[in-house]
Amino acid sequence: MPPLLSRRLLRLLGGVTVTAILGFLLLPALVVTLAAFNGKAILSFPPETWSWRWFAKAIEYQDFQAGFRNGLIVTGWASSIALVVGAAFALALERYDFRFKRALETVLLSPLVVPHFTVGLGFLILAAQLGWARGYAVIVACHVVLVLPFVLRSVYISLRNLDPRLELAAASLGAPPLRVLITVTLPLLLPGLVSGWLFAAILSFNEFTASLFVTAQSTQTLPVALYNYVREYADPSMAAISVMYIVVTATLLTFANVFLGLAKVLNVEHPR
Amino acid sequence: MRVLVSPAALCAFGFVAALAAVMQYSLRAYVPGSLEPGGFTLANFAALMKPLYARVFLDTVWICFLTAFFTLVVGYPLAYALVHARSVALKSALLVITVTPLFLGEVVRTYSWIVVLGNNGFVNSMLLKSGLIDQPVQLMFTRFGVVTALVHVTLPVMVIMLAAALSHIDRDYERAAASLGAGPVRAFLTVTLPLSTPGIIAGVTTAFAWTFSAFATPQLIGGGRVNMVSNLVYQLGFASFNFPFAASLSVAGLALTFAVLALLRVASRPLERFGPY
Numbered sequence: 309m310p311p312l313l314s315r316r317l318l319r320l321l322g323g324v325t326v327t328a329i330l331g332f333l334l335l336p337a338l339v340v341t342l343a344a345f346n347g348k349a350i351l352s353f354p355p356e357t358w359s360w361r362w363f364a365k366a367i368e369y370q371d372f373q374a375g376f377r378n379g380l381i382v383t384g385w386a387s388s389i390a391l392v393v394g395a396a397f398a399l400a401l402e403r404y405d406f407r408f409k410r411a412l413e414t415v416l417l418s419p420l421v422v423p424h425f426t427v428g429l430g431f432l433i434l435a436a437q438l439g440w441a442r443g444y445a446v447i448v449a450c451h452v453v454l455v456l457p458f459v460l461r462s463v464y465i466s467l468r469n470l471d472p473r474l475e476l477a478a479a480s481l482g483a484p485p486l487r488v489l490i491t492v493t494l495p496l497l498l499p500g501l502v503s504g505w506l507f508a509a510i511l512s513f514n515e516f517t518a519s520l521f522v523t524a525q526s527t528q529t530l531p532v533a534l535y536n537y538v539r540e541y542a543d544p545s546m547a548a549i550s551v552m553y554i555v556v557t558a559t560l561l562t563f564a565n566v567f568l569g570l571a572k573v574l575n576v577e578h579p580r
Numbered sequence: 581m582r583v584l585v586s587p588a589a590l591c592a593f594g595f596v597a598a599l600a601a602v603m604q605y606s607l608r609a610y611v612p613g614s615l616e617p618g619g620f621t622l623a624n625f626a627a628l629m630k631p632l633y634a635r636v637f638l639d640t641v642w643i644c645f646l647t648a649f650f651t652l653v654v655g656y657p658l659a660y661a662l663v664h665a666r667s668v669a670l671k672s673a674l675l676v677i678t679v680t681p682l683f684l685g686e687v688v689r690t691y692s693w694i695v696v697l698g699n700n701g702f703v704n705s706m707l708l709k710s711g712l713i714d715q716p717v718q719l720m721f722t723r724f725g726v727v728t729a730l731v732h733v734t735l736p737v738m739v740i741m742l743a744a745a746l747s748h749i750d751r752d753y754e755r756a757a758a759s760l761g762a763g764p765v766r767a768f769l770t771v772t773l774p775l776s777t778p779g780i781i782a783g784v785t786t787a788f789a790w791t792f793s794a795f796a797t798p799q800l801i802g803g804g805r806v807n808m809v810s811n812l813v814y815q816l817g818f819a820s821f822n823f824p825f826a827a828s829l830s831v832a833g834l835a836l837t838f839a840v841l842a843l844l845r846v847a848s849r850p851l852e853r854f855g856p857y
Contacts, residue, residue, distance in 0.1 A: 318764055326661040329654055333677060333735065336692030339702040343695045351695065353705035397588035404581055412585070415592040420786070421837065422599070423793035425810045426830040429817065430598030433605050433827070436615070453595045456588075507683075514685030517795040517810065521817070534687045535796060538694075547695060550688045558680045562672075570675050576662065576743035
């Protein structure tokens with residue numbers, strides 16, 4: 309085979325493969341969208357009648373509303389605490405040497421590989437032993453630990469990409485360290501901070517397994533409410549919620565990509 | 581300095597305390613009908629040796645391996661396309677499509693797969709309509725169904741890790757191979773693939789750990805017929821209130837995760853010297 313032809317064939321093959329993989333990635337989202345607009349309560353493909361009613365039913369459902377409110381409380385606290393704690397630690401990690409540096413880093417990154425059911429069970433037992441009721445404090449603490457690695461990573465990467473000469477310039481012009489931090493370092497870190505906070509918020513809002521262990525009936529977050537619904541009912545309300553989820557998340561991430569550069573934050577771009 | 585580190589140290593302390601609580605509970609006796617554990621004992625760990633539980637452990641490890649393997653196979657071409665995409669628009673589209681499922685949460689994604697795989701779900705409806713089958717194929721409550729959904733759940737992380745490794749490979753190496761007469765396939769197999777080994781190791785390791793952590797997917801798609809350690813822990817805790825035994829299962833699971841991760845690391849060490857670092 310002449311080299312040009314074989315090269316073309318290779319490109320075509322690659323294109324077909326990647327399209328098939330994208331199809332696999334998108335299939336559930338497309339199918340669930342079809343299901344959400346199904347007029348009847350029983351699934352059928354393609355739907356015989358179309359309707360918006362499952363969206364109305366999902367929005368009006370009490371448990372989903374409560375779950376949404378609880379989720380916002382937990383996520384608001386957890387992502388903000390994780391942002392402050394994570395950004396401070398990332399800064400210390402990049403700039404200073406201190407005792408137990410490596411050990412602390414390892415412990416704080418380990419929730420990435422420790423199963424969430426173990427973390428959830430741990431916080432549940434801890435709360436029981438300390439005599440705390442299963443209130444918001446335990447859920448927030450649990451979520452902070454779980455999302456911290458993502459904040460750490462995203463702030464740490466932007467710190468590494470930051471040109472230290474800019475800070476030196478500010479310092480040499482007479483700015484004291486705190487002023488350098490506030491007027492130079494933090495503004496330059498803003499994309500990393502915002503995306504770290506955004507990742508933490510989305511992950512906390514959607515965290516399920518650990519939440520199942522640490523929430524009670526009155527504090528259950530949206531994913532827990534959704535799980536209980538799927539176990540009990542089979543109507544397409546859940547599909548409607550899923551569609552809302554997909555649309556909101558994809559919009560947020562597109563926004564993050566345009567304004568913050570996801571490729572840079574995720575470190576999947578060639579540095580240069 | 582201390583201001584920067586102490587909040588993080590407090591979080592680390594909380595996390596370690598939670599894990600210590602699990603360890604401590606795993607050594608306590610179960611008192612039926614009571615939420616309070618009894619005295620210290622090794623009975624929980626002895627009970628783990630029963631064939632019933634040993635089987636769930638083996639099943640779990642097997643499902644994790646299958647998932648990690650297929651996620652790698654499916655994720656690599658996508659990561660490669662993501663890094664090598666020429667236009668910015670295509671790159672952004674690929675990135676958003678890849679990353680979005682990561683943030684949807686396990687319940688929403690698992691539900692979507694129930695709609696795809698169920699007996700009157702999408703796949704079966706299409707197959708029935710096309711006349712290829714005349715009875716629904718059982719996809720729910722099978723290991724195949726569970727692994728399919730788990731591959732979908734783990735794919736974004738795998739792609740991010742592979743793409744991170746691929747994007748940091750100097751393109752000059754591939755160009756050098758090409759200029760020395762290697763075709764694109766040979767250049768890929770002898771240069772790019774070996775250089776991306778660190779990404780492969782990181783991706784497989786994370787995929788394994790994430791699959792081990794999965795709960796909603798095996799619970800809802802496995803439907804009790806495919807059980808993983810996570811499902812057992814939950815049942816023991818919330819159906820039989822046997823928290824000490826649930827804790828000992830968690831500890832064993834944790835030990836197993838770390839053992840497998842260490843094994844993966846050791847096994848991949850001979851490969852690592854090909855890496856760019």
